[in-house]
Amino acid sequence: MARRAKLAPRFVAYLDDLARNQPLELVRTGHLVIEALLVELIQLSTPGNVPWSWNFPAKVDHCIAAGLLPSWRKSFYLAINHMRNDFTYVLGHELTYEDVFD
Numbered sequence: 001m002a003r004r005a006k007l008a009p010r011f012v013a014y015l016d017d018l019a020r021n022q023p024l025e026l027v028r029t030g031h032l033v034i035e036a037l038l039v040e041l042i043q044l045s046t047p048g049n050v051p052w053s054w055n056f057p058a059k060v061d062h063c064i065a066a067g068l069l070p071s072w073r074k075s076f077y078l079a080i081n082h083m084r085n086d087f088t089y090v091l092g093h094e095l096t097y098e099d100v101f102d
Contacts (some may be wrong), residue, residue, distance in 0.1 A: 023095055031084035034077065035059065041068045056081045 038059040043053040045066055051059060060077045063069040069077075086093045 024061070027080075027084055027087050027095075031056075031080055034080060038063055042066075 008087055039055075040052045041063050042059060045068075046062075051062070054062070057078060060069070060074055060081075064071050064074055083095075083099055086099070
């Protein structure tokens with residue numbers, strides 16, 4: 001699925017999202033915290049900065065393959081990543097019921 005902006009690119013659009021109570025910052029911050037925790041897990045067995053250069057799905061896959069996360073949680077982590085990508089790359093994206101409960 002190609003992501004397309006719903007609003008003209010402008011910084012104030014992000015501020016407008018916050019004013020409309022869109023969970024923009026919550027989604028982004030939550031994603032960053034999860035990603036940092038994934039790197040911490042990876043660094044238990046793979047020291048160094050290499051995991052920081054991996055994309056989010058690669059970090060999830062590595063943690064599952066190494067037995068650090070249960071495989072049944074993969075779809076959850078990837079859904080969080082997809083939601084973050086929608087908010088990051090689709091200016092004007094609004095959280096929907098499907099985003100949360102699909």
